[in-house]
Amino acid sequence: MPWYYNGPTWLMPLTMAIGMAVFxxxxxxxxxxxxxxxxxxxxxxxxxxxxxxxxxxxxxxxKEYTRLRDILRTH
Structure with missing residues (x-):
């Protein structure tokens, strides 16, 4: 590994958790x-x-049923 690699930071798990929560x-x-x-x-x-x-x-x-049903459906 190169000398500048510090490993995963706290930001990676945080973004993964937020992404999973949003999904x-x-x-x-x-x-x-x-x-x-x-x-x-x-x-x-x-x-x-x-x-x-x-x-x-x-x-x-x-007849009363169909009359009342039609009234309900128009309003």
Missing amino acids: WGGLVTVVVLVLRRYGPQHRSSGAEQVLAERLARGEIDD
Whole structure:
């Protein structure tokens, strides 16, 4: 080894740790955002789910269900 090589300094492990934290933090953030965007809970709104439950219980008929669903989707 040349005489001017002092070995790894404290800066190398620090930059590696910061780089790994940024990488894993970014990866976890991307996964969470994708799951929030395309997860099963976003396929229908909460109001539409309540409306579907009311239809299933027989509280409203088909015509009322479609009318209310269309109102919800336009707003």
